[in-house]
Amino acid sequence: MKRVLFALIVIAVVFVAVPSLSAADAKTLTVWCWDPNFNGYSMKEAAAVYNKSHPEVKIQILDVPENIEGKIEAGLQAGGAGLPDIALFQDYVIEKFILNYPNAFVDLKAAGVDYSKFAAYKLGPMTEGNKIYGIPFDTGSTGLWLRADYIKAAGLNPDSYQKNMTWQDVINLGVAIKAKGGKPLLAYDTTSFDTLRIMVQSTGTQFFNKDGSLNLRTPAMEKSLTILKELNDKGLLYNAEGWNNWVSAFNNGETVGLLNAIWIIGTLKSQQANAGKWMAVPTPRIENVQGARNASNNGGSSWYVFSSSKNKTVAVDFLKSVWASSTPDALNFYNTILKGAGAMGTYLPSRSGSNYTAPDEFFYKQQPVYKDFAAWMENVPTLLYTPNYVAMRDAVKNAILLMFKGDLKTVSDTIAHAEAEYKQVTGR
């Protein structure tokens, strides 16, 4: 009997408590992101800044490391049930959500955000007609990271490579180092599309046409694949399976370098033994392709407010007054997260912060890497993702793998294979 009584009490408590919890203080904002050391940390810092002037708002940051998009998709299917007020989206997935879920997000342009102050390339994916839905977060401004000590060991001068190079220059460098018994030039993750994406975007060429159809037969694509094939054939790539192997390849000194974005800086610095050895040079340029430049982008994400949120006004005010404002507090916030997590924002006025220009002890000759990447960011072309970006990405990635294996002999075959797979998977 006692047990039954106890059970009844538990049930009663649950029924009484749960509704009161969910209807809790209207001033609680919930934010979903996925990396407590990077975007989660940044959001926490932003919350602290906002709480200085709005102590009554509680900002709860939840780390959703696994399948955040699937969870959001399920919530949107359920008409917003269980969704947070604010969520972080990868720039490459947001077009799919904006298109497939009309009115799911709050139009922040209408809410008065000044978008002229953000890096222009970030706005493409979050814009639909006159509406702009997101607050741009970090940049994926890319560069070529190289080990100065390995270049020196091959009898070359690292300083003479700190310039705008072409891919031919880079291949020559790799061959020269290899000839002296050095390591392969680049760590390459065979499960990732990043390298090719960086190469193609550096030319401003799109993977899709304006109408959303696939556009892989481009000089940029053909040239990029040719370069990749040459790198692989000459043994200049260290092929690693998956992120972890890829990271340990360059952090353990198995390669001379890697091609990726500024956000890899935290990973590089986690290997303190390499202090003083790394340097960053501009993304290599593809020769003889129109629009090619020494800048590109990989990754990056942005914040969105769900229309289903009960605290829309507060959520918008929070994002606006910390993430899109030139007040000293807001600018100082961007300066803090840059140093604290290597998170480089895309809010242009923030680039005046002291941490942007400071020499960095970790790098060869104290290179002020943030300043360099921020400068390169200005030249990044906008990429058109479309809702089918992931299907395209995986089809091309798979084709490259088969090209490296020798199953696909030519660049043309490789593109044809990717086009065929894309057609199968998307039915268009």
Place this chain on the structure above:
Amino acid sequence: MNKKGASSRYLDRVGWLMIAPAIILYATFNLYPILSSLGMVTRKWQGMRSTYIGLGNFARMLNDRIFWQSLGHNFLFMGIQIPIMIMLALILAAILNDVRHGRGTLRTIFFLPCVTSLVAYSVLFRMLFQTNGLLNNLLMKLDLIQSPIGWLNDPTWAKATIMIALTWRWTGYNMVFFIVGMQNISNEIFEAAEVDGANKRQQFFRITLPLLRPVILFSLVTSISGTMQLLDEPNVLTWEGGPANATMTAALYIYRQAFVLNSDFGYAAALSYIVVIITASFAFIQMRLLGRRDQ
């Protein structure tokens, strides 16, 4: 007579009452979604947008080689991995059934893999099987191979890796059923066989195996339907069915169509009905086989 009828009616009512929560939950979370997904198969259903396209999803499916290839991988895993696993499980069960000391401990050890966290085990397997991983290093040290095998990188070897992982995970699970089955065989039968001069081998093949038939069939049924729904291993261990779709399975492909690619719920629902039909026909055949024995 009358009394018995009343009590059985009463029992019925209590019985129904007892299973009512399960039925309600099943109907809400299984039956209703299944039935409502039927409404999706005739639509192009992406996110919140949906238009009626009749049999369009099925027409698209006919041209989708990647899907049929994925389904082929399910059958490949089934055809190779399940027989190996059942045989291993039988051998282990026969050995453990004879072991006198530490049987419980050994049984636990063999059973552990199937209750291990999927992520933990996939991460470990990745570390073992990567190009510069433990397994390749060991094989090279023993001079069994000249150059590292692309366990995760090579389309053929990756399939083998998935099968090895599945065998590691589920052999102990099936073994436990076989041990229980063996213990249910009366000792008198073996004693009688021994008197008749049958050796251990003959006893195993002539007595143990035939009497275990229902248990083996049960294992087959669960393994086959499990392999038809295979998703986790190729998703985590070989990076979303990689390399180049070499380990893509039907269930993983359906999941990707709905949640990773372009929110194509209509197409995903249509594909899943194909898998349901195949799984159901397997189950039907197997139930017929099981039923024959019971008669």
